Amino acid sequence: MVYLLLKHVHLTCVSLTLVLFSLRVYWRWTESARLQARWVRIVPHVIDSCLLASALGMVSILGWQVWIGAKITALFGYIWLGRLALKGKTPLQRFYALMGALGFFAYIVAVALTKSPVLGGLS
Numbered sequence: 027m028v029y030l031l032l033k034h035v036h037l038t039c040v041s042l043t044l045v046l047f048s049l050r051v052y053w054r055w056t057e058s059a060r061l062q063a064r065w066v067r068i069v070p071h072v073i074d075s076c077l078l079a080s081a082l083g084m085v086s087i088l089g090w091q092v093w094i095g096a097k098i099t100a101l102f103g104y105i106w107l108g109r110l111a112l113k114g115k116t117p118l119q120r121f122y123a124l125m126g127a128l129g130f131f132a133y134i135v136a137v138a139l140t141k142s143p144v145l146g147g148l149s
């Protein structure tokens with residue numbers, strides 16, 4: 027029951043974080059002043075904290091698994107390239123960083139669905 031609740035929170039945060047990240051990239055691209063709004067600088071951190079907290083809650087129930095290690099490692103890649111996609115100096119740098127960040131995001135989702143760091147390939 028608690029696990030299901032945590033999973034719902036996790037999945038809601040996954041959707042919200044992707045929507046907000048896309049919005050911020052769009053505003054960065056169009057050089058919109060909205061990017062500087064107070065809520066835009068605070069809400070993503072709150073959502074990401076909930077995403078991580080719900081994930082750690084599920085891990086505490088499930089126990090450690092190899093695919094969880096892969097998700098955490100890929101999360102660092104997503105965070106790093108996600109920041110670069112917003113703060114990169116040139117449009118080309120931001121574009122490549124965006125592609126990489128979306129690649130990491132897709133990998134994280136695929137690992138979650140297959141429960142395998144190699145996406146079911148070797149199991």
Ligand code: HEM
Binds near residue numbers: 033036082088138139
């Ligand atoms: C951007 C980061 C993340 C994304 C996009 C993401 C995505 C997902 C998705 C789509 C699911 C649902 C899988 C299913 O329906 O079977 C899921 C489940 C889960 N995630 Fe994440 N996740 C992220 C971060 C994390 C992290 C950092 C951890 C571990 C610390 C984690 C642990 C879990 C666990 C334990 C489940 C439940 C698996 C299950 O019971 O089916 N997630 N995640």
